[in-house]
Amino acid sequence: MMTITGMDTNSLKQNAQSREGLAGLLDYLCQDESILLGFCETAGIQPDEPMRALHALQKQADTGAA
Numbered sequence: 001m002m003t004i005t006g007m008d009t010n011s012l013k014q015n016a017q018s019r020e021g022l023a024g025l026l027d028y029l030c031q032d033e034s035i036l037l038g039f040c041e042t043a044g045i046q047p048d049e050p051m052r053a054l055h056a057l058q059k060q061a062d063t064g065a066a
Contacts, residue, residue, distance in 0.1 A: 019057055026054040 007015065015021035029036055030051050040047045 019060065023054060023057040026050050026057065030054055 012025070016025055029039055036047055036050060040050070
């Protein structure tokens with residue numbers, strides 16, 4: 001993912017600190033099933049969790065919630 005995004009580790013970490021940045025990362029992750037499944041296996045989470053998190057972030061952005 002690092003080479004595809006063009007970001008280094010620090011940039012990726014910094015980008016994930018904002019709601020918009022995290023939503024962008026989750027959106028990218030959820031677009032490719034092989035990347036999603038690999039991430040979820042490494043993180044020890046279910047594959048639906050990143051998508052649920054993305055939807056929650058998008059809903060907050062739509063409603064203006066903090």
